[in-house]
Amino acid sequence: MLIPHPLLGPRDAQEFTYLGDATLLDRPDPDAPGAEAAFCDYVFLRDNPAGVHRELWFHEQGDRSWLVVTRDTVTHEILGAELVRDVRAGART
Amino acid sequence: MTRLTGGLIDRDTPLDFTFNGRSYTGFAGDTLASALMANGVDLVGRSFKYHRPRGVFAAGSEEPNALVTLREGARAEPNTRATVAELYAGLTARSQNHVGTLERDLLAVNDLLSPMFAAGFYYKTFMWPRAFWEKLYEPAIRRAAGLGALSLEPDPDAYDKGFLHCDLLVIGAGAAGLAAALTAGRAGARVILADEDFRPGGRLLSESDLLDEAPASDWVAAVHAELAALPNVRIMPRTTVFGVYDHGIYGAVERVADHLPTPGDGVRQTLWRITAKRAVLAAGAIERHIPFADNDRPGILLAGAMRAYANRWATLPGRAGAPVAVFTNGDDGHRTALDLRAKGVPLLGVVDTREHAQAFGDYEVFRGATVTGTRGRRGVTAIEITRGGKAKWHDVGALAVAGGWNPNVHLASHHRGRPVWNPDLLAFVPGADGPRGLFPAGAAAGQGGTGAALADGVRAATAALADIGVTAPEVTLPAATDFASAQAAFWHVPGKRRAWVDFQNDVTVKDITLAHNENMRSVEHLKRWTTLGMATDQGKTANISALAVMAEITGRTIPETGTTVFRPPYTGVSLSVLGGGDTGKHFRPERLTPTHDWAAAQGATFTEVGAWLRAQMFPRAGEDHWRTTVDREARAVRSAVGICDVTTLGKIDVQGTDAAEFLNRVYANMMATLKVGRVRYGLMLREDGHLYDDGTCARLGEDHFVVTTTTANAGPVYRNMEFAHQCLWPELDVQMISTTDAWAQIAVAGPKSRTLLERIVDDTDLSNEAFPFMACAELTICDGLRARLFRISFSGELAYELAVPARYGAALMARLMEAGEDLGVTPYGTEALGVLRIEKGHATGAEITGQTTASMLGLGKMVSVKKDSIGAVMSRREGLAAEARRLVGLKPVGDDAPIPAGSHLFIKGASRTLETDQGWVTSACYSPGVGSHIALGYLEHGDTRMGEVIVAANPLEGQEMAVEVVSPHFVDPEGVRLRD
Amino acid sequence: MTDLTPVTALGDATARQARFGALRLAERPDVGLASLALRKGGSAPAPFGLVLPGPGKAVFGEKASAYWTGPDQWMIEVPGQGTGDFAAALREVAPGVSITEQTDGFTVFEVTSDSGGASIDALMAKLVNVDPAALGPGRATRTGLHHMTVFLVRRSQDRLDVIAMRSFARALWHALSVAAERLEG
Amino acid sequence: MKFSGLRVVKEALTGHRGWTPLWRNPDPKPAYDVIIVGGGGHGLATAYTLAATYGITNVAVLEKGWLGSGNIGRNTTIIRSNYLLPGNQPFYEFSMKLWERQEQDLNFNSMVSQRGIINLFHTDGQRDAYRRRGNAMHLSGADGRLLSREELREKVPFLNFDNARFPIKGGLMQSRAGTARHDGVAWGYARAADQRGVDIIQNCEVTGFRMEAGRVTGVETTRGTIGANKVGVAVAGSSSRVMAMAGMRLPIESHVLQAFVSEGLKPTIPGVVTFGAGHFYVSQSDKGGLVFGGDLDGYNSYAQRGGLPTVEDVIEGGMALMPMIGRARLLRSWGGIMDMSMDGSPIIDRTHIDGLYFNGGWCYGGFKATPASGYAFAHLLATDTPHETARAYRFDRFARGLVVDEKGVGAQPNLH
């Protein structure tokens, strides 16, 4: 596969380490009531869709950016890729 | 000996070769198949199941029958298709899959017993008595199965891999592919033109077509020359594109030296990973046959193959001089008759299944007729032609069978899109859901006429380039005429005798009927029940005919019946080349420590630790047992001073105004309160609350830390820290980078370590007051060399770790040896390191298994409840909180003996079951400090059971021993020494 | 200066060199290296007059060079600084950023060609999956090579630096020389 | 019809006219006592056990494609009971015992072949971990032994003993382990279940669940609605997709695992060999192909196909371990969709919805589990209590912190 790195263009997916569902960005508030249950969902449960999936890839053998890649898990087609930095900055504003 | 006139062989370059030990001569340009044929050798192999005599059937990589073992000794290569083996001087080949000679194969009895071996028979028998399967039945089946044999020696040749990038990859250099490459080449695009053949031209080399009224090979030569001169075009002959992967990635294997006796200094094959923006699939079409009774004899070939042998290789199968017949269901078969006639070959005529078939020349046409039988033990000698119910035998020397052409949709189907049925062509063509960016063209797309294929190549290339914004120029194509291509939907000749569909795996029309009767009706069940299409040729010439037969039996249409799945590789690819060539010691790169050469010069032995090689121990002359060495090294640390390279531990440089806060969230214990100039031991958890890694964290400045990790986790911890920063807490001002390799880090451990260090540091006070346990500093040593000193201890002794720029590591080691000679300074390796840490009860990977918790190590209190950190919340789940196993020390009771690590722990007298299992031994060694063997282990409520005698059981190796539960800190449990 | 004698990453007293046809390989232990990362929200300094380059790029100044290694992060290199405290020197000209000593973290192998860029591209085609079109002069990238991670810095058509972690020096030298030998030998 | 050698001979002499369908092609009935969703190994074994052991025969197996098209039809066929953790080992040993009598139970030769498995180790640490595991095997009643380098040289002389990057130090061997014919297992269970009255319905995809008052009452399918008292889902790689129709999120990700077969060769490799320092394991099929595999591609996928880097990685491992296979050719590669769970272990449990039961999360190791999984799932469906060997396989183990994590890599499915 090729990962369309937002800064570096298409890169061999072998340069990356895959983590999984991008919901891992949404770490629960450890101090909120029911935090343990929220963490259990966060750590263990996944939508695991057959289709469009937002997922985390780390450019380990590259610029060491974490990316959110939007990819179809049935066709493997990639619909987009963003730097987590930008995703998080977007979420904040 | 049959050589016709003409052909694309070089008669000036004769090449000698042997087959089954007999010598023959062919010419440059021959394949092994054409050369054998020209030498009158028609019997070349035996079929898989029935051991039927078989000859060459096709002229390309689709060959089902003519499989040989090529070359000898360690270079022997089983199951090689003679039809694609390029002849070279001295080639040797042997036939395979027979007992006794090829001519008199003892296993040919299988053919007589063939009724027993109908599809799926082995699922129904061999069940009794039970024990006979492994002892008797299976070994017999296994011996009979298989085709060629491996030499069992390592492959002596070298292999390579590489990566190519282009705008347009053209797969196939036939009419369509050449036209496509020319179009793209002239457009200035970066083009790769790959063909599995050693000569470009595809079917143009095998047909008698004229282009611009000249032999097609002239046009091929001209185009080839033009392409070769273009700097933006790379022509790759002998290169098979074997797989289509995601996002325009193609796997290809270039047979660099398979046409040479040996590769010499070069590589035999290269694996190319080609990244192409777009690709044109111009892989042509594969001819199919028409199953009829006894259709598998040598001398019966595909009609297109017969033309190829006649036109390109100037040869012919079968008895020389005897007439040749053609059996066809369409116009295309008549081309064979015409071409053979043009070469002066006597013809019996064309048997055409169509009532109104026309002749295209001066030869007999048996209209509305079929071939219903053949004779000839080692090659066809006669055929039975049936017309209107009347059968008649005719002598023949060979028979050509033309059942129509199947577009080569293999690669277009690698993404599991299905080819679609074209009722006009009576064939499957690539579907619209094929791999993105792959444009089928020419015969592969159902445009099989020469003129049509040329034009389609231009069209496909133009469209592919337009997709990436490149405008293709107009390309003028040579004038070509397309031969008539009318055809009847005639799939097989019904009859009582066996009619082969899949030659290699011996699947007949009867087997298909049987599969149907047993409800194995889906094509996929048909395939698996009969093994249709599962042989080395993957049914390239068989599958479509088979499913047409199944469609007929079930009353479904062919498209309803559908195809099986096409999978990479397109043709077999050697494991050597797929393995990339880096075998043996070069399988993975080694990481060497800065003191590696120094240690080697001291006679050290080394051990693999992940990618690293570390000094394991430093045996001295006269030490004939490893234990002597290890005990000496460990004792030296306890009594004097030892030095050990610990560079492999991961080092991550963390800076930034929020570095302390960040580390507080990454470590389970408090880190923010660490003072500048101090080091702290830290635990990292996974988010699920389990123990992940441990190490030290040193604060070099207000906003500057150095985190160390275990050797194995250096990469993952660094990655997880990037995750924590970029993904979880981007608001923090933190920068981090690995510096593992930058510093040679040497542990200096033992009561005399301070004395030794004092001799080399430049004016730094190392007294306990000035530089206490867990202090760190940046300083200089040996007259101004930058260094970092950490007072940390893995061994439990007074100890330090000293880091210098890596290039000085070896010199530092030598200097420490010199400076400490009178102190008894001793280099020690990983074995002694292991002993020292077990004696001290320090955990490593054997204890931190990813299944353990901080509490198991007795470090539960380190998980701070005052702050959030990764894993803190989940570490409080009931299952983790209730975890009762604790790290303990174990000592033999009674006679000293090793306590095998991996033994399980039991209460004395308890039964040995998983239910009564109370823990296990994690690490063990002989302790020179304690004077006996010792071990660490996890034991239920171990912290409260000191002094209890339990059993360490190792039923795997038939051992049991009584052990006493003791503190895991065998040495200096109060930790006085390291604070001294 | 210290009386300890340094060795190169390949373990030799002096830099190793080898020639394979038109290709030359040379170890460059003299290059001083340090990484430079911006503090959050900080702006890029111009150490040694270098305008720090954008993603995938390198700049080569008279004294020093820099190449991009990640967002807000660069590697700065100066020849002839292999045994000095280059990080300290850099800190002086680039205050307010995070600098980490890297000189001995890596080994720099210089690949030069007597026959233009094509031989270097052909060599790289056997080693890394990077489009040569994206590896022209002034480009720098990081990728995998025989299970190692390397920086590639194209200084000019006929010169490319391959930079790997120091502990891999021998494995990298082996991979480069085998490939060069097969190509040119 | 009963299969036997005699029968084969008789049919051979009479033109094979007597063979009957291996199973019927019934139309779905309006309702069943139990519906099993998924005609893979586990679904079929469940249906068989319900009928054969628990006397529940009003059962349908609904399969969306052709029977055995899922992972049962594409795995590398290794069966073994060499697990470490107490939650796992007794279950897999129970399965091994069922394998040992499978052909007789089913009257179908699924070619269970106990040619043994050897897991190689390359460091002392690995050896100690294998000793711990081998002992767990013994404690569960399974067989196993540690082989020295010398013993290995005898048994598998073609390994790279002398020039290896990661030297071979020994191996953990289980002699009763081996292989079984993947397709044969599916067909054997299907035929045996069919003979006991189970309806096997192919080309029937479940598209939804019928619920009433928090209780499942049937399923929607591409062949209409079918009622059921109980529904057991055993759809392996499709677990998340199917359970989402019941509103459940699972601790599962779907990943692609590739497998490979070489061209047919004369007997070369006796049993199963697993490399301990690279991603490669291999056995040789009765047809002669070297059947081998390695690791997951590593990304979520429902595509049943993988990438070239994994192909290279696996075969690099193979060449490093046994360089004599180099001149063999790869014949075919394919992929399967693995239901990778968060701790690498399966789930056989009731759901919070009455009447809906789940079996999944088998990762790359569910083939060997087929008989026991079918048994335990049938037991659960029939009795509403977990089978004694499957008690650890509950949904709530994640929340409670009782995971069964053989590899110790935590909640990251692609590392299991």
Ligand SMILES: Cc1cc2nc3c(=O)[nH]c(=O)nc-3n(C[C@H](O)[C@H](O)[C@H](O)COP(=O)(O)OP(=O)(O)OC[C@H]3O[C@@H](n4cnc5c(N)ncnc54)[C@H](O)[C@@H]3O)c2cc1C
């Ligand atoms: C390449 C590979 C190698 C493997 N190697 C081994 C090995 O060596 N040893 C081992 O023990 N295990 C191995 N496994 C794992 C093993 O194959 C699986 O864990 C096991 O087969 C899963 O159970 P199953 O047979 O029931 O699954 P499947 O055969 O996948 O059955 C599930 C069925 O459910 C059907 N289905 C899905 N959705 C629906 C729906 N909505 N309606 C109706 N039906 C539906 C599917 O079509 C499928 O037929 C391997 C797997 C793969 C892919």
Ligand SMILES: NC(=O)c1ccc[n+]([C@@H]2O[C@H](COP(=O)([O-])OP(=O)(O)OC[C@H]3O[C@@H](n4cnc5c(N)ncnc54)[C@H](O)[C@@H]3O)[C@@H](O)[C@H]2O)c1
């Ligand atoms: N009905 C038909 O399809 C039909 C009938 C008779 C003759 N023909 C002839 O077939 C030709 C059609 O031209 P074309 O260019 O479409 O096909 P072609 O058969 O001439 O060329 C296909 C080329 O692709 C190569 N190839 C196939 N698979 C490959 C792979 N995976 N990797 C690398 N190379 C691969 C082959 O070696 C061959 O050289 C014309 O000459 C026509 O006269 C077609």
Ligand SMILES: Cc1cc2nc3c(=O)[nH]c(=O)nc-3n(C[C@H](O)[C@H](O)[C@H](O)COP(=O)(O)O)c2cc1C
């Ligand atoms: C144990 C085993 C052995 C196999 N042997 C062969 C074989 O000899 N020839 C073959 O073509 N395919 C063989 N296959 C692969 C199948 O053809 C097929 O690719 C696989 O079952 C996956 O199905 P699919 O490709 O239809 O998706 C084998 C598969 C397995 C699981």
Ligand SMILES: [Zn+2]
């Ligand atoms: Zn290499």
